[in-house]
Structures are given as C-alpha cells and as structure tokens.
Amino acid sequence: xxxxxxxxxxxxxxxxxxxxxxxxxxxxxxxxxxxxxxxxxxxxxxxxxxxxxxxxxxxxxxxxxxxxxxxxxxxxxxxxxxxxxxxxxxxxxxxxxxxxxxxxxxxxxxxxxxxxxxxxxxxxxxxxxxxxxxxxxxxxxxxxxxxxxxxxxxxxxxxxxxxxxxxxxxxxxxxxxxxxxxxxxxxxxxxxxxxxxxxxxxxxxxxxxxxxxxxxxxxxxxxxxxxxxxxxxxxxxxxxxxxxxxxxxxxxxxxxxxxxxxxxxxxxxxxxxxxxxxxxxxxxxxxxxxxxxxxxxxxxxxxxxxxxxxxxxxxxxxxxxxxxxxxxxxxxxxxxxxxxxxxxxxxxxxxxxxxxxxxxxxxxxxxxxxxxxxxxxxxxxxxxxxxxxxxxxxxxxxxxxxxxxxxxxxxxxxxxxxxxxxxxxx
Amino acid sequence: xxxxxxxxxxxxxxxxxxxxxxxxxxxxxxxxxxxxxxxxxxxxxxxxxxxxxxxxxxxxxxxxxxxxxxxxxxxxxxxxxxxxxxxxxxxxxxxxxxxxxxxxxxxxxxxxxxxxxxxxxxxxxxxxxxxxxxxxxxxxxxxxxxxxxxxxxxxxxxxxxxxxxxxxxxxxxxxxxxxxxxxxxxxxxxxxxxxxxxxxxxxxxxxxxxxxxxxxxxxxxxxxxxxxxxxxxxxxxxxxxxxxxxxxxxxxxxxxxxxxxxxxxxxxxxxxxxxxxxxxxxxxxxxxxxxxxxxxxxxxxxxxxxxxxxxxxxxxxxxxxxxxxxxxxxxxxxxxxxxxxxxxxxxxxxxxxxxxxxxxxxxxxxxxxxxxxxxxxxxxxxxxxxxxxxxxxxxxxxxxxxxxxxxxxxxxxxxxxxxxxxxxxx
Numbered sequence: 035x036x037x038x039x040x041x042x043x044x045x046x047x048x049x050x051x052x053x054x055x056x057x058x059x060x061x062x063x064x065x066x067x068x069x070x071x072x073x074x075x076x077x078x079x080x081x082x083x084x085x086x087x088x089x090x091x092x093x094x095x096x097x098x099x100x101x102x103x104x105x106x107x108x109x110x111x112x113x114x115x116x117x118x119x120x121x122x123x124x125x126x127x128x129x130x131x132x133x134x135x136x137x138x139x140x141x142x143x144x145x146x147x148x149x150x151x152x153x154x155x156x157x158x159x160x161x162x163x164x165x166x167x168x169x170x171x172x173x174x175x176x177x178x179x180x181x182x183x184x185x186x187x188x189x190x191x192x193x194x195x196x197x198x199x200x201x202x203x204x205x206x207x208x209x210x211x212x213x214x215x216x217x218x219x220x221x222x223x224x225x226x227x228x229x230x231x232x233x234x235x236x237x238x239x240x241x242x243x244x245x246x247x248x249x250x251x252x253x254x255x256x257x258x259x260x261x262x263x264x265x266x267x268x269x270x271x272x273x274x275x276x277x278x279x280x281x282x283x284x285x286x287x288x289x290x291x292x293x294x295x296x297x298x299x300x301x302x303x304x305x306x307x308x309x310x311x312x313x314x315x316x317x318x319x320x321x322x323x324x325x326x327x328x329x330x331x332x333x334x335x336x337x338x339x340x341x342x343x344x345x346x347x348x349x350x351x352x353x354x355x356x357x358x359x360x361x362x363x364x365x366x367x368x369x370x371x372x373x374x375x376x377x378x379x380x381x382x383x384x385x386x387x388x389x390x391x392x393x394x395x396x397x398x399x400x401x402x403x404x405x406x407x408x409x410x411x412x413x414x415x416x417x418x419x420x421x422x423x424x425x426x427x428x429x430x431x432x433x434x435x436x437x438x439x440x441x442x443x444x445x446x447x448x449x450x451x452x453x454x455x456x457x458x459x460x
Numbered sequence: 461x462x463x464x465x466x467x468x469x470x471x472x473x474x475x476x477x478x479x480x481x482x483x484x485x486x487x488x489x490x491x492x493x494x495x496x497x498x499x500x501x502x503x504x505x506x507x508x509x510x511x512x513x514x515x516x517x518x519x520x521x522x523x524x525x526x527x528x529x530x531x532x533x534x535x536x537x538x539x540x541x542x543x544x545x546x547x548x549x550x551x552x553x554x555x556x557x558x559x560x561x562x563x564x565x566x567x568x569x570x571x572x573x574x575x576x577x578x579x580x581x582x583x584x585x586x587x588x589x590x591x592x593x594x595x596x597x598x599x600x601x602x603x604x605x606x607x608x609x610x611x612x613x614x615x616x617x618x619x620x621x622x623x624x625x626x627x628x629x630x631x632x633x634x635x636x637x638x639x640x641x642x643x644x645x646x647x648x649x650x651x652x653x654x655x656x657x658x659x660x661x662x663x664x665x666x667x668x669x670x671x672x673x674x675x676x677x678x679x680x681x682x683x684x685x686x687x688x689x690x691x692x693x694x695x696x697x698x699x700x701x702x703x704x705x706x707x708x709x710x711x712x713x714x715x716x717x718x719x720x721x722x723x724x725x726x727x728x729x730x731x732x733x734x735x736x737x738x739x740x741x742x743x744x745x746x747x748x749x750x751x752x753x754x755x756x757x758x759x760x761x762x763x764x765x766x767x768x769x770x771x772x773x774x775x776x777x778x779x780x781x782x783x784x785x786x787x788x789x790x791x792x793x794x795x796x797x798x799x800x801x802x803x804x805x806x807x808x809x810x811x812x813x814x815x816x817x818x819x820x821x822x823x824x825x826x827x828x829x830x831x832x833x834x835x836x837x838x839x840x841x842x843x844x845x846x847x848x849x850x851x852x853x854x855x856x857x858x859x860x861x862x863x864x865x866x867x868x869x870x871x872x873x874x875x876x877x878x879x880x881x882x883x884x885x886x
Contacts, residue, residue, distance in 0.1 A: 044484070044560065065482040067826045112760075118751040119812050121819025123827075140823045169763030176717035177766055177784050180612050283714035285606035322525035330521060331592075336600045338607075357603060387529035394532025394556040398485040401832065456714050 035060075035242050040421045043397060047410070047421065048242035055230025055257035058249060059410050060242035063403070069143045069238025070403035073154050074134035074411040076233075076260070077226035079204030080346060081131070084261040086225045093222060094213040096171070096206015099128040101219050103167055104159050105135070105227075113153035122146045130200050131346050132412060138403065143240060144248060151234070151252040155227060159219040168211060175205050182288045182453045189278040190290040190353060193449025196274040197266050198349045230257035233414045235407035265348045271296065271447065278451040288453045290355035291365055293442045295343075297350040300417035304345060305426050306434075309392075311343030311352055313430065314438040316388045317380045318371060319354055325371040334364050345416075352442055361452045372443030375436065385432045393427055464839075464850060465672045469664065469680050472692025476839045477675045478667040486557050486568055486668025487832040490579055491539075491550035491840055493661040495695035496629040501547060502636025503644050503652045506601050508538035508549050510649060513593040514583035518574075527574055531567050532556040536575055541837075543844040544697030544730075544775030545629040548663075549656075551575055552836065557669050568670055569678050576682030580657070588650035601641050605633070609713070612881060613767075616719035617782050620879035621773075623709045624723035628698055630776050659691030663843045667832045694844060699777040701728030703876035710880045719881040720793055722781040727872025731774040731845055737857035738865035739779075742873075743772050744817035745866060746804050747781055751816030753800035758783065764793050775845050779873060787883050794878060804870040807863065814863055825855040 035058075039046040048060040082093050106114045106126070117124040122139035135154050139146050178184045191201035205211075236245050273294050298307035319325050319341060329335045341354035358364050399405050406420070413420040463479040494504050518524045528534045534555040541548040555571045583590055609615050618633070625631030666675045703725045729735045747754035747770025758768040768783035785793045828834040828851040838851060 042560075042562075063482075065480075066830050068823070068830050114750050115756075115812075115816065118749055118820055119816035121816075121823040123820065123824060124750070138823075138827060140826045141819070166763050170759060170766055173717065173764075173784060173786065174766040176786070177613070179716035182610055284610045286603055288610070322522065322529050324522065327520065327522040327525075331596065333596060333599055336603055357607060387526060390562070391529035391533030393562070394534070394560075397560050398533075398554060398556055401483050401485055403830075 035246060038419065040424060043400065043421060043424055045400060045421055047419065050246055052229065052246070052250060052253070054254055055228070056249060056253060057233045057414055058246055059233070059235045059414070060240065060245050061237040061406060062240065062242065063237055064239050066239055067140045068138045068403070069236065069240050070136065070138045070407055071147050071150055072134055072136040072235045072407035072411055073150055074132050074233055075226050076131070076231050076415045077133055078129050078131040079202065080199040080265060081226070081263050082199055082202070083264040084225055085264070086221065086261040090264070091221065093218060094206060095202045095210040096204070097214055097218060097222055098133055099205050100167065100171060100211055100214050101222050102126050102128045102133050102135075103171060104163060104219055105154055105157070107158050107160070107163055108153050108156070109158050113149055116149050117146055120146055120149070124150070128204055130204065132415065134408065134411060136404070136407070143238070144244060147245065147248050148252055151249060155229070155253055157220055157223040157227070159216040161216045164214065164216050164219065171205065171211055172208050175208055178203070178205060182282050182284050185280060185282065186288050186290045186355065186451045186453045189280060189451030189453070190292040190355070190449055193275045193278040193451055194273050194292045194294045194351055195269055195349060198269055199265055200346050200349045225261035228258050228260055229253050231260035233411045235410045237403040237406050263347070268348065269294075273447055273449040275449060278449065280453050281456045282453050284453055284455050286357045286359060287361055287455065288355070288357055289361035289364065290353060290451045291361070291368065292449045292451075293352040294447045294449070295350045295352065295442045297348055298345055302418055302426070304416045305413070305418045305422060306430065307345060307350065308343060309423060309426055310430055310434050310438050312392055313388055313435045314442070315341045315343060315352055315354065316392060317385065317435055318375060318439055318443060319368055320388065322384065322388060322391070325367060329364060329367060334358055334360060334367070361450055365448060365450050369443065369445055369448070372439055376440040376443070379436055380432055382432065385435065389427065389430070393424070396423055466848070467672070467676055469676060470683065470686060471688045473662045473664065473683065473686070474843065475664040475666065475676060475679060476843060477672050478835060479670070479672060480667065481669045483668065483832055484557055484560055485832065486555050486666070486670070487552070487836055488555070488572060488575060489550060489552040489665040489836055489840065490575060491548045491663045491665075492656045493663065493694055493844060494547045494549065494656060496542060496545040496547045496632050498632050498637070498640070500652065501632050501634070502601070502640035503649055504547050504549050504656070505540045505635040506597055506641065506644060506649055507653050507656065508540065508551060509597045509600065510589050510593055511578050511582050512536065512538045512551070513597065514590070515577045516581045516583060517577060519583045531571050531574070532561060534567065534571055536578065540634055541840070542634045543841045546695050546697065546844045547634070548840060548844065551578065554832070559669060568668065572678045572682040580683070580685055585646070588646040591646050594644070594646040594649060598641050598644055601635060602638050605635050605638050605641070612715055612719050613782065613784065616721045616879060616881050617780060619711065619881070620721035620723045620780060620877055621778070623707070623879055624778070624877035628700065630697070658687045658689040661692045661694050662686070663840055665836050665839055667835055694846065697775055699728055699730055700725055701777070703874040706875050707877045709877060710882055712882045712884050714884050715881060716883070717784050718787045718790055718883065720783045720785055720790055721879045722794070722797065722875060723877040724779040724781070724873045725876050726772070726777045726779055727869070727874070728777055729869060729872070730777045732847060735865065735869060736774070737854065737861040738869045739772060740821055740854070740858055741817060741861050742804065742866040742869040743770055743779060744821045745809065745813065746770050746801060746870065749817060749820040751813055751820065753803060754781070754797065757800055758793060758796050762792070762796060764789050764796065768793070768797070775841065790880055798875070801870065801873065805867065807867045809863065818858060821858050822855045825851040825858070
C-alpha cells in the first residue's frame with residue numbers, strides 16, 4: 035500500500051489497487067470511537083442505458099435505486115439486520131452517478147466489513163421480494179412527491195436539460211418501477227457491481243493492511259470490464275427552458291435557479307472546476323457578497339438560501355435556491371450582478387477572504403468520516419484525489435473565477451424552477 | 461473517555477468544556493435558558509436572529525460575514541431549541557481549530573470575542589433594536605413558522621406534540637405563534653433581551669483543543685460586561701405520567717402521502733429517572749432501529765410504509781411514533797403499530813432482536829463522542845435537566861439493563877394522541 039500524506043491538513047490516505055481492479059483508500063483516525071466503511075459503485079440513477087456483452091440495454095427509471103434496496107437481501111436473510119445486530123448502523127444511498135453502501139460501528143469492525151463486502155458483491159434477488167419492495171419504494175416516491183425541495187431541484191434540471199438523464203428522478207415513478215423484475219436487477223448487478231467498477235473507502239482507527247486482506251478474501255479474484263454507458267447526445271450550451279413551475283402545499287414560494295455549464299474533463303480539471311465553481315458562487319451570491327446582503331435586506335431571500343455547483347458525466351451546473359417571495363426578482367438581480375462582475379471584476383480583498391473562508395470550511399468538513407469517504411469515492415470516479423483540494427486551491431486565480439462567472443451567469447443559460455403555494459393555501 | 465469539565469464562570473453562567481485534539485474544528489455555543497411560554501416564545505425566538513444581524517463593531521451582515529471569512533470561514537448560527545419545557549436560545553459557532561490555519565494565527569480567541577460581541581453589544585437605534593432589522597427578522601420568523609408545514613414528516617411530529625400537550629408548556633411551538641410575532645416592536649424585543657441577559661441562566665459550551673483554563677480565560681474575557689442581576693434558576697419541566705384517554709386528531713392538506721404520528725406518555729420516565737436506560741432499550745426494540753419491531757413488521761413484512769420509527773423526548777417523558785402511509789392504510793398501520801407494542805409488552809423477542817437493539821443503542825451513544833455537534837446538543841440538554849451523565853455512562857447502563865426492565869417500561873407506555881395528516885377529499 036502506498037501512503038499519500040497531506041501534512042497541512044493533518045491527514046493521509048493509504049491507497050492500493052487489488053488484482054480484480056478494486057481501489058481501496060484508508061484514512062487512519064486514531065482516538066475516534068467509530069470506524070466507517072463506504073463501498074460504492076460507479077453506477078447511479080442516470081445510468082439507464084448501457085451495453086453489456088455487446089447488447090444495448092434500456093432499463094426503467096429508478097432501477098439503480100431499486101437495486102440498492104434489494105441488494106441488502108441475502109440467501110440467509112437480510113444484511114441490514116445482520117449489521118444492525120452487530121451494533122453497526124448501516125445504510126445506503128443512490129445518487130445521480132453513484133450507489134454507495136456503508137456502515138459505521140464502534141465494535142466488530144472486521145466482521146462488519148466482511149458482511150458489507152459480501153452482500154454488495156453477491157446478488158440475491160427473488161421475484162417475491164421484488165414484488166414486495168414495490169410497495170415500500172412506492173411510498174418513498176410518494177414521500178418525495180410531497181417534498182418541495184426535491185421537486186424544485188428536479189424542476190430546475192428539467193429546465194436546464196433537454197434530454198440528459200440527470201433530470202430523471204433517481205427513485206423513478208410508481209409506473210417505471212412496476213416494470214422492474216428480478217432479472218432486471220441481476221442484469222444491472224452484473225453490469226456494474228464488479229470490483230473493477232467499485233471503490234472502498236474506510237476511515238477510522240483501523241489497520242489498512244487488514245482492510246486490504248479482508249477485501250481480497252471476500253471479493254471475487256477476477257474483475258471484468260464494466261458495461262459501457264450511454265447518456266445520449268451532448269446537450270446544447272443554453273438552458274432548455276427558462277422557467278418551470280408547480281403548485282404544492284407550501285407556505286412561501288420555493289425556488290431553484292440553475293446555470294448550465296460545460297462539463298469538465300475527468301482528472302485535475304474536474305477538481306479545479308468544482309473549486310472554481312464554489313468560489314464563483316461565493317463571489318456572486320454567497321453570504322459575504324454585496325448581492326446577498328442586498329437580497330436579504332429586501333426580503334428576497336432568507337436563511338434558507340443555499341448554493342453550490344455539481345458536475346456529472348455530460349452535465350454540469352451552478353445553482354442557488356431557497357424560499358423567496360419573488361424568485362424572478364432574484365434571478366434578475368443575480369444576472370445583473372453577474373454582468374457587473376463580468377465587467378468590473380471581483381474585488382481583490384473579497385476574493386482573498388473567500389478563498390480563506392472556503393478553505394477553512396472544507397478543512398472543518400474533514401471531521402466527518404462520511405464526508406471524507408463519500409467525497410473520496412466521488413473523486414476517485416472523477417479521476418482525482420479529494421484531499422488534493424488544498425493544493426489545487428492555491429492555484430486558483432481571481433481571473434479563473436471571473437471567467438466562470440462570465441461564461442455561465444448569462445440569461446440564456448439559466449433555468450428558474452418555482453414551487454408555488456397552492457391557491458387554496460394551507 | 462472524554463475530558464469534560466464544568467465550571468461556573470460568573471453568577472448563573474456555566475461552561476461545559478470538552479478538551480480533545482481529535483477534531484479539525486472547535487465548537488462554541490452560548491445559550492440562554494427561558495421557560496417555554498406562549499407569551500414569550502416568539503420574542504425569545506426572535507432575539508438570536510436580531511443579534512446575529514449586527515453589533516456595534518460589525519453593524520451589518522456584510523461586515524459580519526467579512527469578519528467570519530477572516531476567521532477561516534467560521535460560522536455563527538442563531539439557534540432556538542426546546543429541551544423539555546425550556547426554550548434555549550443563542551448561538552452555535554464552528555471554527556477552524558488553531559492548529560490548521562495557514563499562517564499560524566489563532567482563531568478561537570477572536571471567534572469567542574466576536575460571539576460575545578454579538579450577544580452583548582448589538583447594533584442599536586435610539587436605545588433599542590434597529591427598526592429595519594426588527595421588521596426584517598420578524599418577517600423571516602413568520603416565514604420560518606409558516607414553512608414548518610413544508611416538511612410534512614417533521615410537521616406531523618410537531619403537530620402530535622402540540623395536540624397532545626396543548627395544556628402544557630411543552631405544547632407551545634419552539635418559535636412561538638405568528639400572531640405573537642406581529643406584536644413585537646424594537647422596544648419590546650429590547651426589553652425582553654435585557655431581561656434575559658440580566659436574569660436568565662447562560663450555558664456555555666466549548667469543544668476543541670484548548671485546555672480548560674485557556675477556554676475559561678477566553679470566554680470570561682469575551683463575556684466581560686454581562687449584566688447579572690439575580691434569578692438564573694433553570695425552569696422546571698412538568699411530566700404527565702399517563703394518558704387519560706386516546707384522542708384522535710385529523711388534519712387535511714394537499715399531500716400525496718398520509719402521515720401518521722402517535723404520542724405516548726412514558727409512565728413518568730425521563731432522562732433523570734433510574735429507569736431511563738430501560739426506556740432507551742425499549743425504544744430501540746420497538747421502533748428505534750432497523751432491527752426494531754416497527755421496521756421489520758410495518759415496513760418489511762406488510763410493506764405499508766417507507767419509514768416507521770419511534771423516538772423518545774427524553775426530558776419530557778414522551779415517546780413518539782412516526783410513519784408515512786397511503787391514506788387508505790391509516791387504520792391498518794395504526795393497528796399494526798399497537799400490535800407490535802403489545803408484542804413488546806408480552807416479551808416476544810428473538811435473542812438477536814434484543815442483542816441488535818442493545819448493540820445499536822450503545823454504538824450510537826458512543827459515536828456521539830465523534831461529533832462536536834451531537835456532544836454539544838447532549839450537554840446543553842443535560843445542563844437544562846441538571847444532569848451530569850455523559851453518553852458513555854448511559855451506554856454502560858444500557859449494556860447492563862435487563863430485557864425484563866425494558867418490557868416493564870413497554871407496559872407503562874400509554875397512548876395519548878393519534879394524529880393523521882390526510883389528503884384533501886376528492
């Protein structure tokens with residue numbers, strides 16, 4: 035195993051690649067009670083069409099998420115219960131481009147790690163249990179239907195993208211998941227749950243060599259090339275629709291404003307895009323920016339206001355959202371501020387402060403094992419190491435940030451999604 | 461073992477200090493304790509937000525944001541919590557630990573100074589809060605109260621508590637009522653603020669690498685000038701041991717999924733009771749984990765829901781059950797939840813259920829020691845209740861409590877109120 039040290043951050047990652055292609059990262063944290071293991075596949079909600087054994091396959095929306103639920107089933111019962119019975123708190127999530135399974139535990143770490151690696155890598159899907167899960171996931175989808183934040187975020191994606199699969203709800207719909215069978219799940223497992231398409235990240239008071247030995251013992255010796263994915267034609271640079279809206283039982287309008295960008299290349303460029311995007315958001319509308327103070331004073335945004343940037347294969351965007359009495363006025367103000375910054379540039383003193391602030395917040399974020407492991411897994415799939423952010427940061431200039439604002443914060447690239455209070459009120 | 465000390469810094473001002481070097485950040489909080497009461501809930505809840513708007517030295521949001529950026533992106537957030545029948549209002553701050561700054565400058569000292577400044581020297585106009593800030597923060601508080609309905613899962617939990625405890629201070633909403641917000645003036649808020657400063661118990665919390673002496677010194681300096689005029693006693697919480705009869709409450713909103721919540725009295729058991737560890741184990745067996753009766757039966761066996769869980773309001777002696785179900789399944793879910801409670805009362809457990817509940821509970825208590833935020837919340841709660849037990853001590857007690865004791869607690873639970881959030885007809 036090789037150790038990569040990050041002196042300034044007080045962290046180090048041990049890294050190795052097994053013969054079957056699995057990448058393992060371990061961050062040793064002495065003095066903590068718990069250990070955390072995250073086992074993820076480079077496969078998420080957007081990966082609905084792929085080529086396996088030379089055949090193109092189309093799968094229903096929601097299949098990656100459905101698979102995640104059913105992967106806990108084992109021949110002997112259910113791994114969720116096995117882990118919980120050992121005192122571990124296990125769970126899993128499916129995001130747009132990744133599915134991750136994890137647990138944290140304060141005892142029996144090695145035993146729990148074996149359970150995790152085993153149930154994720156050994157498929158056991160029966161039609162009976164698939165049928166039963168339709169009801170549970172159906173209720174999860176219904177719950178999402180009542181969550182304005184979820185609805186408005188997908189609304190923004192529908193606004194930004196004409197056909198990219200990132201706009202499809204990860205959980206699918208009651209109708210789409212009805213098409214899922216045990217065969218579908220077996221097929222998708224074979225396509226993507228291969229060590230060569232996966233990563234294992236562990237944080238805690240653990241021995242990296244033991245982690246590697248356990249992974250070798252439990253997982254298949256041989257890996258296979260993962261299926262080839264198809265996310266459709268490249269998207270046009272401009273937003274597909276300028277506005278999306280829906281009425282729901284909410285008290286004030288909830289909005290999400292998106293700015294479509296060109297997706298970055300994998301590797302160091304991806305990391306730089308993310309850091310620059312974050313700084314651009316901070317300079318444009320972050321809590322320290324002149325615009326934010328104005329919007330807050332005018333009552334156009336409140337403490338629920340949040341912002342960030344995200345990149346996926348074939349899709350990347352900056353976004354900001356929250357509650358507002360007048361979301362269109364927020365869009366107009368952000369665009370005007372973008373224009374001003376493109377013309378006049380970002381204030382030098384503000385830029386230096388923001389760099390310091392974003393750096394400090396990211397270092398504080400390293401307290402969280404979940405954050406560390408999930409970010410490293412995502413970084414691995416995107417071709418970089420998460421903790422490289424400290425060095426990358428030093429190389430981002432004010433001009434980089436201004437260039438991002440100039441490129442992205444223009445009217446033709448925005449989509450505004452709004453969830454409006456339903457006419458009859460509460 | 462964590463190194464926890466408790467020190468009285470000033471009359472009615474106590475510091476709980478956790479000394480540890482394992483985090484990248486330090487956490488600092490200042491909390492004023494007031495009785496939960498309808499007349500003062502809204503104005504108390506407004507005060508930390510008003511204070512967070514500006515101080516003498518940093519009179520507006522932008523200058524405060526700049527000061528926080530300079531402190532490596534530190535955060536100071538207003539918080540309003542309800543612990544038993546005590547309203548806890550103040551600030552939580554998170555800062556980069558001094559060991560990780562880029563230029564070796566200290567953050568803790570100026571951070572504590574800034575927080576003390578916000579608490580003690582607000583930006584004023586004519587001897588009261590600034591009218592603009594008061595108007596804006598009143599509007600924000602109204603939005604915050606109204607937007608509670610947006611998160612249906614939490615809303616249903618809040619509503620069952622409100623209905624169940626409608627004749628107790630615990631039934632008062634954490635943020636007060638909209639109508640009471642309307643009547644607040646810059647002068648009335650100022651008067652209440654000065655009362656709290658002079659008479660309310662002030663709880664301070666610090667977790668980080670600084671030693672206890674250094675922490676005391678820094679905080680004493682930051683609070684210089686705090687007026688203390690007597691009082692300071694912590695308000696008491698009334699515990700109603702058993703329910704008289706079951707009350708059914710139904711509300712209709714435009715939602716896709718029904719939300720069922722049920723409130724139980726615990727037979728008078730609270731965090732201060734000798735039987736508390738048994739209540740904790742009982743909750744884990746019934747609905748607190750993924751090995752619990754509710755998860756295994758209401759969700760996994762009957763597929764009635766995506767979530768069904770129970771939780772304990774430990775300072776009030778209340779247990780809540782929460783689930784999201786199809787409208788037509790409300791009665792089935794309620795019956796099944798009661799049937800599972802009955803199974804607990806009859807001691808119908810497999811050995812692995814008991815072991816799972818115990819291991820899960822112990823582990824989740826110990827992992828609180830790995831999170832600065834969870835420790836802070838724990839110790840503020842304990843301070844309110846006048847308790848000194850740490851998470852490790854409770855974990856040890858849960859290790860040794862018997863199943864019979866947990867079953868006895870299950871028998872003492874009595875159903876008080878059932879709340880159902882239904883859809884609109886037709």
